């Protein structure tokens with residue numbers, strides 16, 4: 001049984017697509033999915049910062065929501081190299097990705113950084129997309145549940161129940177992400193999503209906690225997307241490589257939509 005009436009599907013293009021590539025991708029994706037504009041699908045794309053302005057021209061007035069891959073927790077100031085919520089508003093961003101595995105592990109961001117960003121994103125009226133996930137070592141030591149719990153408790157520490165209405169969570173096991181990723185098996189994903197749901201319900205109450213979309217990410221591909229979306233408490237998919245070709249992304253969307261709506 002699904003808890004939500006909407007399906008959430010999106011992609012983060014990481015540091016791959018140039019402005020020209022992003023525009024071409026979005027133009028195709030918009031055309032291919034135009035018929036789904038009024039369907040219960042929330043479709044979002046999170047390109048590089050430099051592509052946001054052009055991306056906004058293509059997505060504005062469409063069914064595709066635009067996201068940013070990161071955000072500073074201040075509106076302005078002495079933060080060389082950072083991008084503020086005010087700047088993201090200017091270019092039509094509505095979703096802010098926070099704490100992606102690569103931010104945590106390559107750039108050493110910690111749970112307290114995520115807390116500040118999640119709070120600021122919510123206060124600024126964005127949808128915070130908080131990404132969480134355990135490393136292989138944490139999994140091997142039996143610490144997956146504890147790791148996710150810590151990431152959620154700290155990352156969402158300042159979020160009110162009212163703000164939680166805008167919140168999305170992405171569960172992305174670190175070992176399952178990217179070119180060297182090992183796809184997670186369904187039982188494992190189901191167990192983790194159930195655990196995340198329990199924590200969200202404990203934190204925000206049963207009613208609000210049950211309404212927060214929990215997306216799965218990490219080596220999602222056309223072969224495993226259907227099995228993953230059929231799992232309880234998987235409300236969407238957050239896809240990297242397999243969604244960077246608009247036709248393939250569109251195929252995945254078509255594969256999973258009927259399954260999700262009937263589950």
Ligand code: 13P
Nearest residue numbers: 012177178218219240241
């Ligand atoms: P892949 O689908 O390429 O493993 O990446 C997932 C991801 O990091 C989405 O944010």
